[in-house]
Amino acid sequence: MSEPLLQVRTLHLAGAPGVVARAREFARAALHDWDWLPATTEEQRAAAEDVLLVVSELVTNACLHAGGPEEVRIGRGTKLLRIEVSDRAQGVPALQTTRAAGKPGGHGMFIVQRLCLDWGVLRDAGAPPGTGAKTVWAELAAPTQD
Template identity: 60%
Template sequence: MSTTRPQLPDDRPGQGGSGAPGGVSAPGGRQTRRLTLVGESGVVPMARDFARQALRAWGWLPAEGADRKAATEDVLLVVSELVTNACLHAEGPEELVLVTDGKTLRIEVADLGAGEPEPRRPHQAGRPGGHGMFIVQRLSVDWGVARAEGVPGKRVWAEVAAPA
């Protein structure tokens, strides 16, 4: 499922007290981590490492059990795909935001691109390239695009269920 909607003022995660560097904790157990990617090189491995550190801080790692391991790998793959898509189709990512409430983990990648990400249809598994958004769609509970009125760019987001 894909959803495009405007970004509301309270829609941005992280409106709360300070937490660890790059992170914010909000009331109700919601935790946010942000990584600025503007002007950086090697952003895909940097984003994966950042996500891995957040997962460790939030107790997803070390992954004990098949469900936790699968959820962790899904998050890292979705992060890689969203950041890679911003590199290939939107002049590079601006920011990676990870938000968890204990039930889901939301991954957001901000970029200045005007285009809409969409899984290639029909999906052809044997064809090289064009699998990124198909993978995101398959691994996510939901995904979409958020745009703020009057602000260039977008936030492509995906939500992955937390392991049981």
């Protein structure tokens, strides 16, 4: 992480229905509270939309490949916003090199890579043996303030 986070919010999602929509609304509320929304410039609007898209992609990825997310954390610093999605699966997200052109799916981590300053995976060292507890994180640049 390139800077300390000033505020962090956590949403527990384990077993909840409609997790993608819940996570997006959670992120939207944080963006409102942190004055990213309502956006007053095109740059601010694009930055907020990027955050919501990355939240959707990471949570959807956890649903499709990790049995669903355990929780989502969103933190803000002065120059960036960090999104973290935790799950209990062994697999690690990767950029798919073999995607069928014109078919849905397989583009999520490419979108995350394109929109974010950086992203990665942290393993939970304290997790019970045989579990794959991990956190997929992504950092986006904060929009410049007027």
